[in-house]
Amino acid sequence: MVSVEGLRKRYRHHDPWAVDGVSFQLEPGQAFGLLGPNGAGKSTVVKIIAGLLRPDEGSVQLFGADPGNPTARKDLGFAPEEPDFPKFLRASEVLDYFASLLGLDEAERKRRIPETLQFAGLDGERRQVRQFSKGMKQRLGIAQAILGRPKLLILDEPTADLDPLGRRDVRALIDRLKDSGVAVLLNSHLLSEVELVCDTVAILAKGRVLKEGTMAEVVPEGRTLEDVFVELVQANAPPRDQLPSFISDKDKS
Amino acid sequence: MNGTLAIARYSLVELSRRRILLVFFIIGALGILGLGVGLKVIYSVASSSTQGGFGPNNVDPAVFNHFLELLFLSYIFGALGVFGLLIAYGIGMTAIYHDLDSGAAVSIFSKPVSRLAFTTGKIAAAVAALLVIMGLLAVEARLVMFLFGGGLENALTGAVLAVIGNTIVVMLLVLALSTWMNNIVAAIVAFIYYDVVAGVISFVRNLTDSGVIGSGIVKTIFDVLYWLVPHELISSATGDLVRAQVAIQGGRGSTAIAGVPQASTTGDIAWWAFVVCLFCGLVYYSVRRREV
Numbered sequence: 001m002v003s004v005e006g007l008r009k010r011y012r013h014h015d016p017w018a019v020d021g022v023s024f025q026l027e028p029g030q031a032f033g034l035l036g037p038n039g040a041g042k043s044t045v046v047k048i049i050a051g052l053l054r055p056d057e058g059s060v061q062l063f064g065a066d067p068g069n070p071t072a073r074k075d076l077g078f079a080p081e082e083p084d085f086p087k088f089l090r091a092s093e094v095l096d097y098f099a100s101l102l103g104l105d106e107a108e109r110k111r112r113i114p115e116t117l118q119f120a121g122l123d124g125e126r127r128q129v130r131q132f133s134k135g136m137k138q139r140l141g142i143a144q145a146i147l148g149r150p151k152l153l154i155l156d157e158p159t160a161d162l163d164p165l166g167r168r169d170v171r172a173l174i175d176r177l178k179d180s181g182v183a184v185l186l187n188s189h190l191l192s193e194v195e196l197v198c199d200t201v202a203i204l205a206k207g208r209v210l211k212e213g214t215m216a217e218v219v220p221e222g223r224t225l226e227d228v229f230v231e232l233v234q235a236n237a238p239p240r241d242q243l244p245s246f247i248s249d250k251d252k253s
Numbered sequence: 254m255n256g257t258l259a260i261a262r263y264s265l266v267e268l269s270r271r272r273i274l275l276v277f278f279i280i281g282a283l284g285i286l287g288l289g290v291g292l293k294v295i296y297s298v299a300s301s302s303t304q305g306g307f308g309p310n311n312v313d314p315a316v317f318n319h320f321l322e323l324l325f326l327s328y329i330f331g332a333l334g335v336f337g338l339l340i341a342y343g344i345g346m347t348a349i350y351h352d353l354d355s356g357a358a359v360s361i362f363s364k365p366v367s368r369l370a371f372t373t374g375k376i377a378a379a380v381a382a383l384l385v386i387m388g389l390l391a392v393e394a395r396l397v398m399f400l401f402g403g404g405l406e407n408a409l410t411g412a413v414l415a416v417i418g419n420t421i422v423v424m425l426l427v428l429a430l431s432t433w434m435n436n437i438v439a440a441i442v443a444f445i446y447y448d449v450v451a452g453v454i455s456f457v458r459n460l461t462d463s464g465v466i467g468s469g470i471v472k473t474i475f476d477v478l479y480w481l482v483p484h485e486l487i488s489s490a491t492g493d494l495v496r497a498q499v500a501i502q503g504g505r506g507s508t509a510i511a512g513v514p515q516a517s518t519t520g521d522i523a524w525w526a527f528v529v530c531l532f533c534g535l536v537y538y539s540v541r542r543r544e545v
Contacts, residue, residue: 084356100259
């Protein structure tokens with residue numbers, strides 16, 4: 001379904017690699033968690049898979065084709081981090097717009113859009129997107145991602161701006177989709193959430209995969225995903241003080 | 254095809270809800286109305302205070318009315334050009350840039366839609382919006398001309414077509430540049446290129462053509478440069494208008510006719526079509542290269 005091989009990407013010629021030799025596979029019905037600290041390269045990886053960025057080296061196959069090819073993205077649902085939309089449109093118009101891009105006919109659009117809006121808690125919402133809160137945009141981001149009934153759903157920090165109810169809905173959604181054979185690629189800082197829904201994880205830092213495997217392989221008995229994550233990331237990062245000296249050094253005050 | 258239509262449709266909806274375009278349109282519409290009514294009031298006041306004719310030469314009222322219509326038209330040509338440019342900049346600065354800047358393009362480009370379809374849809378929406386706004390202003394100007402009895406409608410049509418042709422070029426240039434850079438910087442660069450550089454080149458070439466600048470080298474240089482920049486389309490109405498004004502004044506001021514720029518030739522129109530295609534290609538190239 002998705003095959004990533006030796007992926008490398010940097011944004012400018014003299015910049016360090018944002019993604020440096022990442023490889024993994026994603027199969028139908030699998031929920032894959034991509035974890036890492038800020039700037040680890042997680043969003044870059046998913047943007048390459050979604051055909052939004054071009055890799056410098058390596059290859060990505062999405063349903064057996066180059067993600068830059070529009071037909072390869074037909075069965076892809078992508079909820080970006082901090083999603084945004086044409087700001088003068090309403091939620092229903094955004095979904096109608098995107099449903100048209102997905103090639104859904106009018107009857108199908110009329111059936112799916114109200115249900116999707118209801119799922120996202122945006123039914124009856126008449127304001128334009130520019131008046132939406134971050135949480136509402138995030139809900140709309142997830143709504144547009146599932147609108148085409150994708151075979152692969154990429155969720156980039158999907159619950160960052162959601163309230164607890166919204167988070168629960170997203171967890172339930174991922175479980176339902178997994179059961180129906182949809183592959184889910186989840187980028188998240190919320191390790192407890194990843195631990196609940198993902199079968200396989202890869203931990204990234206500075207663009208490299210530090211550890212990858214099934215949840216049982218990555219998290220030993222008696223430990224949590226957070227323990228493993230912190231240990232791995234700290235071992236690959238320069239040591240740093242927990243607090244700035246002007247706060248921690250009480251004697252000088 | 255569906256993707257292109259959806260992008261065009263919703264881009265048009267977005268443009269129609271942008272207040273800045275509405276403000277430009279309202280100011281333009283009120284300006285045209287004010288101009289027409291103002292000139293008509295001047296005519297009414299003048300006709301009520303004179304008997305048998307206007308001014309020291311006792312000009313026939315019908316001739317004076319025709320003169321006012323010409324005056325109205327000459328102002329309208331200028332006003333339509335200015336508002337056309339403002340609207341072209343307004344559309345060019347927002348139609349693609351806001352999708353890229355806000356992150357909306359991330360969601361759009363992850364859908365099964367090609368960058369070509371996106372570009373085509375955006376350009377179609379931008380041109381349609383420009384045509385609708387300029388068309389409405391032109392219709393209003395046409396209606397206001399009835400106040401003066403009419404007779405110069407073709408001149409207005411020609412001038413409107415030239416303004417629309419010129420504004421499409423500017424709009425495409427701003428669309429392409431705003432894909433690479435901040436939209437305000439893009440507008441400034443487009444202004445410098447189209448209105449300053451190309452304008453100066455056309456102006457100097459006119460001077461060399463009319464013999465004001467006699468140097469052969471300068472003429473050759475500016476003849477070459479002229480075919481490297483977009484040409485502003487000029488309708489024959491500009492010249493017709495000056496000739497009509499001279500005729501009304503009994504031939505006085507006939508030297509002004511020589512200073513009027515020549516109407517665009519078939520070559521100029523072909524060059525305009527080439528520049529439009531080139532700039533459309535530039536917009537597509539910019540969108541295609543753009544990573545979001």
